[in-house]
Every structure is written in structure tokens, then in C-alpha cells.
Amino acid sequence: MxxxxxxxxxxxxxxxxxxxxxxxxxxxxxxxxxxxxxxxxxxxxxxxxxxxxxxxxxxxxxxxxxxxxxxxxxxxxxxxxxxxxxxxxxxxxxxxxxxxxxxxxxxxxxxxxxxxxxxxxxxxxxxxxxxxxxxxxxxxxxxxxxxxxxxxxxxxxxxxxxxxxxxxxxxxxxxRTVKSKPELTLIQEAIRITQAGFDRVLEFVKPGVSEFEVEAELAHEFIRQRGAFAYTPIIAAGDNACGLHYTDNDQICRDGELLLLDVGSNYANYNADMTRTIPVNGRFTPRQREVYDAVLRVMNASIEGAVVGKHYRDWNHESQLMMNEELLSLGLLTKEDVAKHTRDEPACRKYFMHGLGHPLGLDVHDVAPEDAPFADGWVITVEPGIYLPEEGFAVRLENDVLITADGPVDLMREIPVEAEHIESVIADAAVTV
Missing domain, CATH: 3.40.350.10 (Creatinase/prolidase N-terminal domain)
Structure with a gap:
């Protein structure tokens, strides 16, 4: 223990x-x-x-x-x-x-x-x-x-x-779906440790480091703070990030690439689950930035939409409709594509093919009644993404959210996610080296 x-x-x-x-x-x-x-x-x-x-x-x-x-x-x-x-x-x-x-x-x-x-x-x-x-x-x-x-x-x-x-x-x-205050305290500790690991990575990443070296930095920080990996980490540079569950973590992070980090710490058997996508050299290209901001807008809007009484299927569909509009603006979908959208065949599926999130707790993909609406005390992840193998990169962002009667609470609001913030932290780390 x-x-x-x-x-x-x-x-x-x-x-x-x-x-x-x-x-x-x-x-x-x-x-x-x-x-x-x-x-x-x-x-x-x-x-x-x-x-x-x-x-x-x-x-x-x-x-x-x-x-x-x-x-x-x-x-x-x-x-x-x-x-x-x-x-x-x-x-x-x-x-x-x-x-x-x-x-x-x-x-x-x-x-x-x-x-x-x-x-x-x-x-x-x-x-x-x-x-x-x-x-x-x-x-x-x-x-x-x-x-x-x-x-x-x-x-x-x-x-x-x-x-x-x-x-x-x-x-x-x-x-188990409804978390008590002591459980939330344990989840928040797992999130705090996850943040510490991410802060360490932002200071470490640069062109030429390997994905497994990034994984080692996270392991060091998690273990020294009484945590452990909540699941096998995804450390995916460049087009590796287009494989949703890539875990080889054995490639070099190259200048100009994005690095997708899907990691979380476990603490006292409770889990955090975070995804960030960062520029290896510290600066997003214009194209990377517009895709990044599109994903961030969907994540933020989806967090706001995670309210008591909403069913997962409706919440997920709302994110698909938002993603359709973002992909249209990015030139990845046409108006004709969007017009053909249905719940069973969403227009965004080619670029955003997975669900928006899942319950979180003692299991990373925690248990919950399938047909129950969101309720006060649920903790869920919110994780939209856009995957562009033709362009050699992907962007996924993920925060953990507590649903309350007074509205959703972003439990990862202190972890850098805005593009300018990410670039600023990496730049400051480079100056102090």
C-alpha cells in the first residue's frame, strides 16, 4: 500500500x-x-x-x-x-x-x-x-x-x-457511479499527481527525445508521489497519435511534430484520465493550431453541456454536431457531408470516431447504469479529438469533470490546456535549462 x-x-x-x-x-x-x-x-x-x-x-x-x-x-x-x-x-x-x-x-x-x-x-x-x-x-x-x-x-x-x-x-x-466526498478527494489527488507529471513533461520535451523517455518522466513523478499509471500510457508523436490506443512508445519525437499524451495517475485505486497534445518544439504550426483550437472548443462546450438529467447518447450527439461544424470550417467536411449526418452515421466519424467520454472512478472506464441520465456526483471524462493521418498528426484533449446540481465542475481546470499557455510553459522551461 x-x-x-x-x-x-x-x-x-x-x-x-x-x-x-x-x-x-x-x-x-x-x-x-x-x-x-x-x-x-x-x-x-x-x-x-x-x-x-x-x-x-x-x-x-x-x-x-x-x-x-x-x-x-x-x-x-x-x-x-x-x-x-x-x-x-x-x-x-x-x-x-x-x-x-x-x-x-x-x-x-x-x-x-x-x-x-x-x-x-x-x-x-x-x-x-x-x-x-x-x-x-x-x-x-x-x-x-x-x-x-x-x-x-x-x-x-x-x-x-x-x-x-x-x-x-x-x-x-x-x-459506485455517484462519488462521495471522500472518493472525490482521492480522485482529486490522482489528478494532482497527473498534473505534476504533465508539468514535468512540459519542461522535458524537445526534438530528439524518445516517447519512452517521456513515459519515464511521468513514471518518475507518479511513483515519487505515491501514484502509479492508471492505465498503459499513450505517448504518441506525429502520426502515431492517429492510432487510438498506440502504446509502443518507442519512437523519436521530431521537430515540427505534435506529441499526444493520454496518461493518468492512479492513487489509492482511484484514477485520473487526462489527454494533452503539445508541440515537440514548443510552437504549433498554423494548421496544427487551428485543429487544436477546434478540438478545444468542442471540449469546453461539451464540459458545459455535462449537466444533471442529460443522457450520454444525447450529450455525445451534441458533440458530433459541434464537431461537424468545426470540420466544415477546417475544410475536412463539405456542406453535403454535414447534410447527410445521422446519429447512426455521423458526418464527423472519419475524423472523430470514438465516444466523447466515460465514467471515471475505481475503474478508468468506470461502471455506470447504461440507461441512467447524468446525476449529481458522477465523474466523467470529456475527450474529443480530430485524427488526420494524411497530415501526420492528431489532436485529442481530455479533462475529468464532476457533474453537480449546480453545474459541471472541471476537475482539471488548473492543468494547462490553452495553446498559448502550453507554448508559454515550454518556452519558459527552455530558457531556464
């Missing part, structure tokens, strides 16, 4: 919000993620399960949370199961949570070892009227690899065939 301790009050409140949504006499079970293998006897560092962390603050492998608020036995109402920190385990893998430490982190008073889980599960299953089981139900999830949750669902159906099972994910999606 690199991040500073988080008050267990956050997780106590999250559990209370969930249990209030459960049907009477129900239990819910949430597992940690698998530790994934690499090659030979290697394994990746565990990636904490977002739902387990949201409900408990626990980031340790093989952990299980059982919630049964209406249980007759008080000891079954809220139980956290952990690997027992034996001497051998800690010699080979390092320190593991003690029961006392887990209580302090989670606010869960009943912490037991994993060896006790099968009996507790049977007792609760035979008493409950229904059981909520969890799975990754993100719309774009890659489900080719069987997960710990999936194996558990299969086992439960075999062991308790007459039990009534329900989906936990829809409830958690609704709850």
Missing part, C-alpha cells in the same frame, strides 16, 4: 448503502481478483478488485467479503475472510494483513481466516432466501478468461442448486 491510510468510515458507509438495497434476508459475496500468471513460475502483481475495495478497503489476494445483514447470528452479518498470515507465507510473500489490521482498514469487526469460509457460507446459504453473487458486468469487458467470481458462481450453483441467486453488479454500478 503506497497510498496514505484511508478512513474506514468510507467503506462502512459504502457497505451501508449496499445493504440498504438488498432484498430482505439476503446475503452478498464479493471476492478479490485472481493473481494472474505470466510465464514459467511468474505472476503479475495483484490488481485489487474494485468492488471489494469499495466495500472494504482490502487489497489483498484471496480475500472474501460476506454480507448478510438480516442473519440471525450477529457473527454472520458482516464477515471478512483473509489468508492466514503464517510464518511460512510471510517469509515467501511478505507481510499479510492481521485480523487487527483488517479491522482497522475496513471497519469490519468480524475478520476470520479463509479456512472458515466454506462452513460459514453453507450456514448462510441455507438460511438466506436469496444470494447476490458478483461478476464483471462492464459492457465492454473481455470475458475470455474465467475469473474467480465466475468459478464461485459455478460452484455455488452446484452446491446449492435450489438457492435463488441474484446479480450484485447492477446494485454496485448504481452506487
Amino acid at each position: 503506497r497510498h496514505q491510510p484511508i478512513s474506514s468510515e468510507l467503506f462502512v458507509a459504502n457497505r451501508a448503502r449496499l445493504t440498504a438495497q438488498l432484498l430482505p434476508n439476503s446475503l452478498a459475496i464479493v471476492h478479490a481478483n485472481d493473481v494472474l500468471p505470466t510465464n514459467a513460475d511468474g505472476s503479475l502483481k495483484i490488481f485489487p478488485n474494485a468492488d471489494l475495495f469499495y466495500l472494504s478497503g482490502i487489497e489483498q489476494e484471496e480475500s472474501i467479503l460476506l454480507l448478510y445483514p438480516d442473519a440471525y447470528e450477529p457473527k454472520h452479518r458482516e464477515v471478512l475472510f483473509l489468508r492466514e498470515p503464517t510464518e511460512r507465507l510471510q517469509i515467501w510473500e511478505g507481510k499479510k494483513l492481521t485480523q487487527e489490521a483488517a479491522v482497522a482498514k475496513s471497519g469490519i469487526q468480524n475478520v476470520r481466516w479463509l479456512s472458515e469460509f466454506p462452513r460459514a457460507l453453507r450456514d448462510c446459504m441455507l438460511s438466506a432466501d436469496q444470494a447476490y453473487l458478483n461478476q464483471n458486468e462492464h459492457r465492454f469487458a473481455n470475458t475470455t478468461v474465467e475469473t474467480r467470481d465466475s468459478r464461485f458462481v459455478k460452484q455455488c450453483r452446484e452446491d446449492f442448486p435450489l438457492q435463488s441467486f441474484r446479480r450484485l453488479a447492477p446494485l454496485l454500478h448504481q452506487l
Whole structure:
């Protein structure tokens, strides 16, 4: 755990919000993620399960949370199961949570070892009227690899065939979409670290540096401030930026090129997501500048349009209509092209082919109910772009925005984005070198 301790009050409140949504006499079970293998006897560092962390603050492998608020036995109402920190385990893998430490982190008073889980599960299953089981139900999830949750669902159906099972994910999606004040504080810290990394890059970038050197500058700044990359960074110079998810980051940044940076820091499992496009030599060409300003206008207008009650599909369509007009002014679309625009076949698709943004939180592409309108407490990204492979560059800009009843709040408003500001910071850095 690199991040500073988080008050267990956050997780106590999250559990209370969930249990209030459960049907009477129900239990819910949430597992940690698998530790994934690499090659030979290697394994990746565990990636904490977002739902387990949201409900408990626990980031340790093989952990299980059982919630049964209406249980007759008080000891079954809220139980956290952990690997027992034996001497051998800690010699080979390092320190593991003690029961006392887990209580302090989670606010869960009943912490037991994993060896006790099968009996507790049977007792609760035979008493409950229904059981909520969890799975990754993100719309774009890659489900080719069987997960710990999936194996558990299969086992439960075999062991308790007459039990009534329900989906936990829809409830958690609704709850996780609305961020509490402590969650917003963690997201803002991730954004602050991201800004520090970007400031460092503005002082570093010049013709001749490599994309991976830029990535290293960001890694240095993120790690030294208790952060980490929220996702694999995109450091794309020139026409590399026209590949939406280019991550090779192995080319040279050349004089006259633009450098697209799609990066964000993770802090305490909460994420920032930022995109900036900067001139490698410190000055935009006239053509680069007019494309840049067009994207910036769409981003700013889309931030203003992110209001309570609006549906994503309508917000996204508004951005496409704005982008049509910008592309018309840039000479990239004709009036005839714009006249043919439909929601299914937007005129701007050739140059702006992706969605305008996504929810942000414990996942970079965070969970949210698909058909729900924006609500007070949502955090979303706003990321329009124009991609011109024929001209050898692309511009994408992205800020993170909090939706409130009083209007949208740009959480990245302090991070340089105006073209003049970008050029000024780079110029000042060059003078001080």
C-alpha cells in the first residue's frame, strides 16, 4: 500500500448503502481478483478488485467479503475472510494483513481466516432466501478468461442448486457511479499527481527525445508521489497519435511534430484520465493550431453541456454536431457531408470516431447504469479529438469533470490546456535549462 491510510468510515458507509438495497434476508459475496500468471513460475502483481475495495478497503489476494445483514447470528452479518498470515507465507510473500489490521482498514469487526469460509457460507446459504453473487458486468469487458467470481458462481450453483441467486453488479454500478466526498478527494489527488507529471513533461520535451523517455518522466513523478499509471500510457508523436490506443512508445519525437499524451495517475485505486497534445518544439504550426483550437472548443462546450438529467447518447450527439461544424470550417467536411449526418452515421466519424467520454472512478472506464441520465456526483471524462493521418498528426484533449446540481465542475481546470499557455510553459522551461 503506497497510498496514505484511508478512513474506514468510507467503506462502512459504502457497505451501508449496499445493504440498504438488498432484498430482505439476503446475503452478498464479493471476492478479490485472481493473481494472474505470466510465464514459467511468474505472476503479475495483484490488481485489487474494485468492488471489494469499495466495500472494504482490502487489497489483498484471496480475500472474501460476506454480507448478510438480516442473519440471525450477529457473527454472520458482516464477515471478512483473509489468508492466514503464517510464518511460512510471510517469509515467501511478505507481510499479510492481521485480523487487527483488517479491522482497522475496513471497519469490519468480524475478520476470520479463509479456512472458515466454506462452513460459514453453507450456514448462510441455507438460511438466506436469496444470494447476490458478483461478476464483471462492464459492457465492454473481455470475458475470455474465467475469473474467480465466475468459478464461485459455478460452484455455488452446484452446491446449492435450489438457492435463488441474484446479480450484485447492477446494485454496485448504481452506487459506485455517484462519488462521495471522500472518493472525490482521492480522485482529486490522482489528478494532482497527473498534473505534476504533465508539468514535468512540459519542461522535458524537445526534438530528439524518445516517447519512452517521456513515459519515464511521468513514471518518475507518479511513483515519487505515491501514484502509479492508471492505465498503459499513450505517448504518441506525429502520426502515431492517429492510432487510438498506440502504446509502443518507442519512437523519436521530431521537430515540427505534435506529441499526444493520454496518461493518468492512479492513487489509492482511484484514477485520473487526462489527454494533452503539445508541440515537440514548443510552437504549433498554423494548421496544427487551428485543429487544436477546434478540438478545444468542442471540449469546453461539451464540459458545459455535462449537466444533471442529460443522457450520454444525447450529450455525445451534441458533440458530433459541434464537431461537424468545426470540420466544415477546417475544410475536412463539405456542406453535403454535414447534410447527410445521422446519429447512426455521423458526418464527423472519419475524423472523430470514438465516444466523447466515460465514467471515471475505481475503474478508468468506470461502471455506470447504461440507461441512467447524468446525476449529481458522477465523474466523467470529456475527450474529443480530430485524427488526420494524411497530415501526420492528431489532436485529442481530455479533462475529468464532476457533474453537480449546480453545474459541471472541471476537475482539471488548473492543468494547462490553452495553446498559448502550453507554448508559454515550454518556452519558459527552455530558457531556464
